[in-house]
Every structure is written in structure tokens, then in C-alpha cells.
Amino acid sequence: MGTNTYDERLGAAEVAEWQRIGRVRRYADGDRLLSEGEPAREALLLAAGRVKVVSSSADGQDVVLAYRRPGEVFGEIAALDGGPHSATVYAIGDVLAWSLTADQFLHFLERQPRVAITLLLVMSRRLRQADGQRLNYRARSVLERMAERLLSLAEQCGEDAGGGRRRVAIRVTMPELGASVAAGRESAVKAFARLREMGAISVDPGRRFVIEDPELLASVAAGRARES
Incomplete structure (x- = not known):
């Protein structure tokens, strides 16, 4: 079974x-x-x-x-x-x-x-x-942990955003996101900004997270994408 x-x-x-x-x-x-x-x-x-x-x-x-x-x-x-x-x-x-x-x-x-x-x-x-x-x-960076968490949110609370993208259907605050990956405010904001710069994620007008490139985000989570 x-x-x-x-x-x-x-x-x-x-x-x-x-x-x-x-x-x-x-x-x-x-x-x-x-x-x-x-x-x-x-x-x-x-x-x-x-x-x-x-x-x-x-x-x-x-x-x-x-x-x-x-x-x-x-x-x-x-x-x-x-x-x-x-x-x-x-x-x-x-x-x-x-x-x-x-x-x-x-x-x-x-x-x-x-x-x-x-x-x-x-x-x-x-x-x-x-x-x-x-x-x-203990072994992974804040960036990797955040990428993994965003993928998990898209799986748990995601909806189709078109073009292969996924939108997190609920609003998640930055303090909530940072705490969920055991990161301080500064580290969480920096990691989130980096993911946006990479084109992996975005934020819609309703302040909801959008997974723009699930494959890239998965690569970051797995440590296969460069952080800088």
C-alpha cells in the first residue's frame, strides 16, 4: 500500500x-x-x-x-x-x-x-x-529556503495565472514568509528581491505572489541556480 x-x-x-x-x-x-x-x-x-x-x-x-x-x-x-x-x-x-x-x-x-x-x-x-x-x-541558504517555500505555497494555495504561471491565491505578508523560512526581516527582503530580479517571481496589484518561472524557482530551491 x-x-x-x-x-x-x-x-x-x-x-x-x-x-x-x-x-x-x-x-x-x-x-x-x-x-x-x-x-x-x-x-x-x-x-x-x-x-x-x-x-x-x-x-x-x-x-x-x-x-x-x-x-x-x-x-x-x-x-x-x-x-x-x-x-x-x-x-x-x-x-x-x-x-x-x-x-x-x-x-x-x-x-x-x-x-x-x-x-x-x-x-x-x-x-x-x-x-x-x-x-x-541548517545547510541551505535563505534564498533556497524561500524559493522552496514559495513553490509550496503555489502548490497549497495556487491558481492558474496563465502562461504556465501560478498565483498564490491568498495574501502572505513578508514577515510571515520570512518567519516560515527561519529568516530575519533583512535577509528575507533581500532574498525575495533577488528572486524578483531573477524573474522567478513577481507581485500582482493585489499584493499576491506570482510564480513567473516555476522551473527556475525549483532550480533555486535545489541549489542549482546562482544566487548572485
């Missing part, structure tokens, strides 16, 4: 079952859906909109770990083990989610073994990625 067999998002029948037993919740832009350090009370299924998952670093800086799209579940680890949430989840724009209490979530997984296996595989993949990222960041 390969890890590519499962999609991170729930199928139509699984969503329908979740909604049948769950409660609908609506959030406005910037609202907190879950808070880091608080005890788990529910697991959430994102039905509409997008959210960002944020964690506080040792120096108190907020770091965006990921963005989630409709059909994905979050808060599941704390709901399973009864521990506190490991990150805060914020709404990006209007968000619709369906919640299950911890007990309802466990019963749901008992009736939906495919979802249980999917979540296990997703959690395992995310842990591997986090471990790999920590190791890679």
Missing part, C-alpha cells in the same frame, strides 16, 4: 457523515478556530474558505506552518490523544467548518477506517517533512 493511495481530503460520503453528526461553525477573517496550548475540545473539517496554521517559536515569533483547504481535517491529533493543541488556526476570509467533539471524532473514525488510515499517513508524512526541514535549513 503506497502513501499516494490516499488523499488528505475527505471524500463526499465521509464529509456527508461528518456533517450529519457534527455542528456547523462560521468564522470571519482573522478569527481563531483553535488555539495553541489549549485543551482539545473538537476536531474540525474545513468546508469552505482557507485557514492558516500558526505556531509560536521559542523567541515568541509566530511562524506559519501550513495552509489548509476545504476537505481537510485539523485539530485531530489533540482530539485523539487528549493533549493541548500544538498550533493556532486562523481563518483567512470567511470560513465554514464542521466540528466533532473528541468522543464523536473517535466514533467517526471507528466507522470510517479509510479516514483513520489517511490521517495516520498524513501525520506521518508531516512529521517526516518537519524533521527533514529542520535538517535542510
Whole structure:
């Protein structure tokens, strides 16, 4: 059984079952859906909109770990083990989610073994990625890390911008981008400017990032393109 067999998002029948037993919740832009350090009370299924998952670093800086799209579940680890949430989840724009209490979530997984296996595989993949990222960041430049992060954003939140280009559909601030690649403000601004000079990225009138040359950006991320 390969890890590519499962999609991170729930199928139509699984969503329908979740909604049948769950409660609908609506959030406005910037609202907190879950808070880091608080005890788990529910697991959430994102039905509409997008959210960002944020964690506080040792120096108190907020770091965006990921963005989630409709059909994905979050808060599941704390709901399973009864521990506190490991990150805060914020709404990006209007968000619709369906919640299950911890007990309802466990019963749901008992009736939906495919979802249980999917979540296990997703959690395992995310842990591997986090471990790999920590190791890679020690050896890679800010420019390489930023290029990789922008590619990831285009994959998670991208939309077609024509001509083979991809636009990040949500607005990401420079402090958020810099923190996500463990870079200070000056280093992040310098790396971003360099990527623009190279023609790999641009910024549209709505202040959203556009991947102008995905192949070039991938080369930078892999350390195959010159930084100066």
C-alpha cells in the first residue's frame, strides 16, 4: 500500500457523515478556530474558505506552518490523544467548518477506517517533512529556503495565472514568509528581491505572489541556480 493511495481530503460520503453528526461553525477573517496550548475540545473539517496554521517559536515569533483547504481535517491529533493543541488556526476570509467533539471524532473514525488510515499517513508524512526541514535549513541558504517555500505555497494555495504561471491565491505578508523560512526581516527582503530580479517571481496589484518561472524557482530551491 503506497502513501499516494490516499488523499488528505475527505471524500463526499465521509464529509456527508461528518456533517450529519457534527455542528456547523462560521468564522470571519482573522478569527481563531483553535488555539495553541489549549485543551482539545473538537476536531474540525474545513468546508469552505482557507485557514492558516500558526505556531509560536521559542523567541515568541509566530511562524506559519501550513495552509489548509476545504476537505481537510485539523485539530485531530489533540482530539485523539487528549493533549493541548500544538498550533493556532486562523481563518483567512470567511470560513465554514464542521466540528466533532473528541468522543464523536473517535466514533467517526471507528466507522470510517479509510479516514483513520489517511490521517495516520498524513501525520506521518508531516512529521517526516518537519524533521527533514529542520535538517535542510541548517545547510541551505535563505534564498533556497524561500524559493522552496514559495513553490509550496503555489502548490497549497495556487491558481492558474496563465502562461504556465501560478498565483498564490491568498495574501502572505513578508514577515510571515520570512518567519516560515527561519529568516530575519533583512535577509528575507533581500532574498525575495533577488528572486524578483531573477524573474522567478513577481507581485500582482493585489499584493499576491506570482510564480513567473516555476522551473527556475525549483532550480533555486535545489541549489542549482546562482544566487548572485
